Amino acid sequence: xxxxxxxxxxxxxxxxxxxxxxxxxxxxxxxxxxxxxxxxxxxxxxxxxxxxxxxxxxxxxxxxxxxxxxxxxxxxxxxxxxxxxxxxxxxxxxxxxxxxxxxxxxxxxxxxxxxxxxxxxxxxxxxxxxxxxxxxxxxxxxxxxxxxxxxxxxxxxxxxxxxxxxxxxxxxxxxxxxxxxxxxxxxxxxxxxxxxxxxxxxxxxxxxxxxxxxxxxxxxxxxxxxxxxxxxxxxxxxxxxxxxxxxxxxxxxxxxxxxxxxxxxxxxxxxxxxxxxxxxxxxxxxxxxxxxxxxxxxxxxxxxxxxxxxxxxxxxxxxxxxxxxxxxxxxxxxxxxxxxxxxxxxxxxxxxxxxxxxxxxxxxxxxxxxxxxxxxxxxxxxxxxxxxxxxxxxxxxxxxxxxxxxxxxxxxxxxxxxxxxxxxxxxxxxxxxxxxxxxxxxxxxxxx
Amino acid sequence: xxxxxxxxxxxxxxxxxxxxxxxxxxxxxxxxxxxxxxxxxxxxxxxxxxxxxxxxxxxxxxxxxxxxxxxxxxxxxxxxxxxxxxxxxxxxxxxxxxxxxxxxxxxxxxxxxxxxxxxxxxxxxxxxxxxxxxxxxxxxxxxxxxxxxxxxxxxxxxxxxxxxxxxxxxxxxxxxxxxxxxxxxxx
Numbered sequence: 261x262x263x264x265x266x267x268x269x270x271x272x273x274x275x276x277x278x279x280x281x282x283x284x285x286x287x288x289x290x291x292x293x294x295x296x297x298x299x300x301x302x303x304x305x306x307x308x309x310x311x312x313x314x315x316x317x318x319x320x321x322x323x324x325x326x327x328x329x330x331x332x333x334x335x336x337x338x339x340x341x342x343x344x345x346x347x348x349x350x351x352x353x354x355x356x357x358x359x360x361x362x363x364x365x366x367x368x369x370x371x372x373x374x375x376x377x378x379x380x381x382x383x384x385x386x387x388x389x390x391x392x393x394x395x396x397x398x399x400x401x402x403x404x405x406x407x408x409x410x411x412x413x414x415x416x417x418x419x420x421x422x423x424x425x426x427x428x429x430x431x432x433x434x435x436x437x438x439x440x441x442x443x444x445x446x447x448x449x450x451x452x453x454x455x456x457x458x459x460x461x462x463x464x465x466x467x468x469x470x471x472x473x474x475x476x477x478x479x480x481x482x483x484x485x486x487x488x489x490x491x492x493x494x495x496x497x498x499x500x501x502x503x504x505x506x507x508x509x510x511x512x513x514x515x516x517x518x519x520x521x522x523x524x525x526x527x528x529x530x531x532x533x534x535x536x537x538x539x540x541x542x543x544x545x546x547x548x549x550x551x552x553x554x555x556x557x558x559x560x561x562x563x564x565x566x567x568x569x570x571x572x573x574x575x576x577x578x579x580x581x582x583x584x585x586x587x588x589x590x591x592x593x594x595x596x597x598x599x600x601x602x603x604x605x606x607x608x609x610x611x612x613x614x615x616x617x618x619x620x621x622x623x624x625x626x627x628x629x630x631x632x633x634x635x636x637x638x639x640x641x642x643x644x645x646x647x648x649x650x651x652x653x654x655x656x657x658x659x660x661x662x663x664x665x666x667x668x669x670x671x672x673x674x675x676x677x678x679x680x681x682x683x684x685x686x687x688x689x690x691x692x693x694x695x696x697x698x699x700x701x702x703x704x705x706x707x708x
Numbered sequence: 709x710x711x712x713x714x715x716x717x718x719x720x721x722x723x724x725x726x727x728x729x730x731x732x733x734x735x736x737x738x739x740x741x742x743x744x745x746x747x748x749x750x751x752x753x754x755x756x757x758x759x760x761x762x763x764x765x766x767x768x769x770x771x772x773x774x775x776x777x778x779x780x781x782x783x784x785x786x787x788x789x790x791x792x793x794x795x796x797x798x799x800x801x802x803x804x805x806x807x808x809x810x811x812x813x814x815x816x817x818x819x820x821x822x823x824x825x826x827x828x829x830x831x832x833x834x835x836x837x838x839x840x841x842x843x844x845x846x847x848x849x850x851x852x853x854x855x856x857x858x859x860x861x862x863x864x865x866x867x868x869x870x871x872x873x874x875x876x877x878x879x880x881x882x883x884x885x886x887x888x889x890x891x892x893x894x895x
Contacts, residue, residue, distance in 0.1 A: 264892070265891045265892055267884075269891070270856060270884065270887055270888060271857075273837055273887075274758075274837070274841070274856040274857050274887070275856070275857055277758060277837060277838045278757065278857055279754060279757050279763050281749070281750045281753045281754060283746070283749055286749050286767070286771070289771060290749075290771055290774050290775065294778050522847070525847075525871065525875060528875075529875070
């Protein structure tokens, strides 16, 4: 039996792997690059003061705007969602200004959509004073790029909004109209953007604005045009990338390597980033009473003492969405939602190592008296992974399951969605959270 | 093939040129930028090489990161952890290169053609351990490399990666399991 490898041995072994570096050459080159920087380009103290002043002005403007938005939000109609065993009469729902639908982020799905919602919740909460950053002073003072939590939110938003797949085109492809048409017709493509060579160069210059000498002496534009593609299910990026690689117009394809685990980790981190403000207690409250296997939960509360107008109610989702055990049923805004026991599909590929693909059927029934429109439905398992839904119907087929696009449920009608999960063997999660997009899926007109 | 203990050369160009420019960057006035580069350049390039699996890209990213630090050296005191800052900027630059320049083949060729010589061994080792490290999920590879090679603490790695120390511990645990089992298999 082999002797266990100690930490020290592991450290030595990893150091053995490191390539040899000619540090003197490194220093010489760095010296030459530093010398090319003219004094005017250096960020002296005066520049720094001006920059700080500008940032303060922008921040104050932003904070004022945030305050106005926050106050507007507080004055506006707020939501009450009640989940009970009784069928409720439906309220009215308006779409939040920052949700994944009706915003520039309307192509986000799954955990990315959840993350986007969480970022907006934090922004709104901080602006209204309900939330404060629980930011360790050591982090804040560390000076690393994440020292400002708002900057981190900005950065994360940018990352979320990036394309899932980018196809770099050969120069001979010109504007690749045929390919663009074909890609746009591909199931699951939610957004497509053509970036021509000039735009690509402008982006590159912007990216290297700190070190413009890198691009000095560039006589012509060597950058290719590209197609940037956003998918309704970002976990399918690799499949589309493989298809595009076979096209003659395409020189190279880059697919986002961010897997779901990456976004879940960011989401966990964000959720630990804030805490309710000590001085306010106006946030949504949650009372839960569990009796046996049945759960009756009231989610949310009016943020002001005023009764919301009957024609407008905003649903608060995200963390306060219902949590159901397998086989459990809940009612949400006039919809009955039932989650059935998952069925494993151990032969199906695509699950990370140690995980198995499983499907669970979720039935959504309109038990209200008005038509309901479900735009999309996303499900995530606590602690493990997430999946997106499809429903049985002539919808877009992608990698073995159907993406729920848009379905209208008349009173009494149902739709059954197959939810694909990756579960860990022998460690099945017992809870499923239903959430975000249900809240935005009901049109205001339906409730008049 | 290790460069452990490689004594970094001094930075005559930096000091000389900075003085000629009027001493704008205080690298010349306090001299500590030189020693900072000497102290961290080797490990930074090595770490980025293992993380990106591309030594030449690692070299460029490390250069850019040091240059950024040089330009703000007069305010380096504002950084509580300049090393974490350096690694984070360099890792971000790696991603930039990957996303943009690495896709523009001809531009990459142009950049390579301006290289003075080969300063980093272009090929990484192909031992079982190297292959295992290269096959680790990127975040595990970053955590393990920064912890074992760059000698950063768990807290520093967390600051570089923008995650909590607990998350770093999880990545390290998984990486350690895989790497150890690879080493045990080899022996």
